[in-house]
Amino acid sequence: METHELEILQLVEENGRLDVSTMAKMVDRREDEVQAVLNKLEKENVIVSYAAVVDWSKVEEREGVTAMIDVKVTPQRGVGFDEVAERIYRFPEVKALYLVSGAYDLSVVIDGNTMSDIAGFVSEKLSTLESVISTTTHFRLKTYKHDGVVFEDGEDDDKRIVVSP
Amino acid sequence: MTSPSVRKKNRLSEAVQNIRPSGIRRFFDMASTMEDVISLGVGEPDFVTPWNVREASIDSMERGYTAYTANPGIIELREAIAGYLEQQFQTPYDPEKEMIVTVGASEAIDIAVRATVNPGEEVIVVEPGFVSYAPIVSLAGGKPVPLGTRKEYAFKLTKEELESVITPNTKAIMLSFPNNPTGAVMTKEDLAPLADVIEKHDLLVLSDEIYAELSYDHSHYSVAKLPGMKERTILISGFSKAYAMTGWRLGFVCAPPDITAAMLKIHQYTMMCASTPAQFGALEALKSGRDDVERMITSYKQRRNYIVKSFSEIGLSCHSPGGAFYAFPSIEDTGMTSDEFAEGLLKEEHVAVVPGNVFGEGGEGHIRCSYATSMESLETAVERMGRFLRKHAT
Numbered sequence: 268m269e270t271h272e273l274e275i276l277q278l279v280e281e282n283g284r285l286d287v288s289t290m291a292k293m294v295d296r297r298e299d300e301v302q303a304v305l306n307k308l309e310k311e312n313v314i315v316s317y318a319a320v321v322d323w324s325k326v327e328e329r330e331g332v333t334a335m336i337d338v339k340v341t342p343q344r345g346v347g348f349d350e351v352a353e354r355i356y357r358f359p360e361v362k363a364l365y366l367v368s369g370a371y372d373l374s375v376v377i378d379g380n381t382m383s384d385i386a387g388f389v390s391e392k393l394s395t396l397e398s399v400i401s402t403t404t405h406f407r408l409k410t411y412k413h414d415g416v417v418f419e420d421g422e423d424d425d426k427r428i429v430v431s432p
Numbered sequence: 433m434t435s436p437s438v439r440k441k442n443r444l445s446e447a448v449q450n451i452r453p454s455g456i457r458r459f460f461d462m463a464s465t466m467e468d469v470i471s472l473g474v475g476e477p478d479f480v481t482p483w484n485v486r487e488a489s490i491d492s493m494e495r496g497y498t499a500y501t502a503n504p505g506i507i508e509l510r511e512a513i514a515g516y517l518e519q520q521f522q523t524p525y526d527p528e529k530e531m532i533v534t535v536g537a538s539e540a541i542d543i544a545v546r547a548t549v550n551p552g553e554e555v556i557v558v559e560p561g562f563v564s565y566a567p568i569v570s571l572a573g574g575k576p577v578p579l580g581t582r583k584e585y586a587f588k589l590t591k592e593e594l595e596s597v598i599t600p601n602t603k604a605i606m607l608s609f610p611n612n613p614t615g616a617v618m619t620k621e622d623l624a625p626l627a628d629v630i631e632k633h634d635l636l637v638l639s640d641e642i643y644a645e646l647s648y649d650h651s652h653y654s655v656a657k658l659p660g661m662k663e664r665t666i667l668i669s670g671f672s673k674a675y676a677m678t679g680w681r682l683g684f685v686c687a688p689p690d691i692t693a694a695m696l697k698i699h700q701y702t703m704m705c706a707s708t709p710a711q712f713g714a715l716e717a718l719k720s721g722r723d724d725v726e727r728m729i730t731s732y733k734q735r736r737n738y739i740v741k742s743f744s745e746i747g748l749s750c751h752s753p754g755g756a757f758y759a760f761p762s763i764e765d766t767g768m769t770s771d772e773f774a775e776g777l778l779k780e781e782h783v784a785v786v787p788g789n790v791f792g793e794g795g796e797g798h799i800r801c802s803y804a805t806s807m808e809s810l811e812t813a814v815e816r817m818g819r820f821l822r823k824h825a826t
Contacts, residue, residue, distance in 0.1 A: 274730070274734070278734070282807070285807070289738065289807065289811065292737055292738040292741040292742060293734035293735065293737050293738045293807075294734065294737070295737045425478065425805075426480075427474050427476055427478070428460065428474070429460060429463045429464055429469060429471045429473060429474065429784060430456055430459045430460040430463050430471060430473035430474065430784055430786065431456070431460070431473070431474055431475045431476060432454060432456050432475050432562065432563045432564070432612075
């Protein structure tokens with residue numbers, strides 16, 4: 268990948284709402300060139316989607332719970348972990364799914380309205396999958412940082428004096 | 433109120449009375465009282481010091497490193513600085529005999545001047561330039577001789593201009609590239625002709641290279657690298673700009689052994705040593721690799737590109753600054769002085785910039801705009817400045 272493409276990727280990863288015209292100035296390219304890079308990266312699914320980082324704990328109307336579930340599975344001949352992973356990530360309540368090394372195999376992040384929603388998902392949908400051997404569920408109590416962004420207010424305030432030499 | 437026993441006459445030294453307070457102060461006072469000011473007036477990085485550096489400093493305090501260090505600084509730090517200077521800029525210095533860790537580059541400038549300048553001797557100060565040089569020379573009894581650079585030559589210094597101000601009394605020249613406020617840089621080819629003049633007239637060079645890392649189009653070339661220059665150069669730098677460590681007050685100065693020994697005398701009587709926790713933080717900054725520095729440099733470069741192009745779109749003519757984090761556009765077309773422009777912009781549009789005249793000769797007709805602020809602020813600032821320019825179009 269060329270330097271300006273990498274720069275564009277890093278810029279949109281940090282701020283998906285940056286204008287093409289602003290980005291073009293920042294990387295010293297024409298707007299149509301930047302747009303072409305974005306189109307290409309979107310088409311190749313390098314840029315998978317554009318989203319905002321939301322602190323839902325500040326939204327009263329949404330009293331959701333999130334859990335991380337460690338899942339041990341038996342890999343299947345020929346497809347390894349991919350088939351069971353696919354069966355798990357198809358559930359819309361699954362926010363994220365990773366294959367990991369270590370004591371267990373799959374790390375599932377799941378959103379629900381209540382703890383019993385999540386308990387129901389684990390007992391009825393996840394544990395019943397044939398290749399799932401065991402699950403360990405961790406409920407998230409507080410988000411301090413997500414996707415590189417600290418949630419604490421005031422962390423990013425400019426603490427510099429307003430004019431200096 | 434003064435009590436009758438305190439003398440009222442000649443309370444203050446002539447030296448201090450003869451220097452003027454910085455013109456930046458007035459804008460600071462004005463901007464501080466206003467809400468929703470977008471400041472392009474800040475002469476420091478908008479990054480917070482990388483966490484590993486802060487953590488190392490905290491750790492040093494937890495382990496009890498709270499006492500004085502050796503006068504020139506802890507040897508591990510001096511060795512790390514020597515390695516850094518050699519690797520990054522190919523300017524090797526002996527950490528034991530040619531280097532002092534100082535309280536910011538500011539102290540380094542002060543002790544460099546005081547160690548070398550006799551009363552009445554002239555020091556050529558490149559202007560526009562950092563506000564401290566001339567006052568520091570004056571306080572040491574020297575005579576600052578301003579040498580203005582011109583926008584026609586991208587605020588670089590030429591051999592002819594340098595020759596024109598040299599007198600038998602000239603002791604030294606203060607170079608500051610990349611430059612605050614112009615962002616000008618000097619390449620090897622730009623510096624080489626100056627070196628001839630400097631040697632011919634047997635001058636010392638005080639080279640403030642605090643913005644060296646923030647060079648965007650070419651890697652920085654130190655004047656000390658030119659043949660014959662190292663033995664007459666005092667190289668001044670520090671951690672403030674490249675490592676986002678302004679508040680730590682940590683700099684360093686490198687010079688030939690005789691000058692270093694002289695500076696060390698001043699340093700040991702006036703400062704003892706630089707802050708110990710800051711020295712441990714700086715050591716970590718140098719040991720921990722360049723990822724953070726490179727990330728910050730890329731970000732400044734992107735913002736430089738953005739602001740230069742945006743200024744030209746709103747009709748502010750601006751050379752592309754090769755270094756530091758300042759744009760220095762001309763506002764001559766508006767018919768306003770830089771003071772009037774900066775004051776009007778602050779009052780009408782709540783954007784703080786610094787008028788060029790505070791940086792000395794050649795600064796008038798320009799404003800200094802620091803782009804070390806968020807992209808969001810830069811976009812709003814450009815929009816407001818565009819409105820201001822349209823309103824005052826002549």
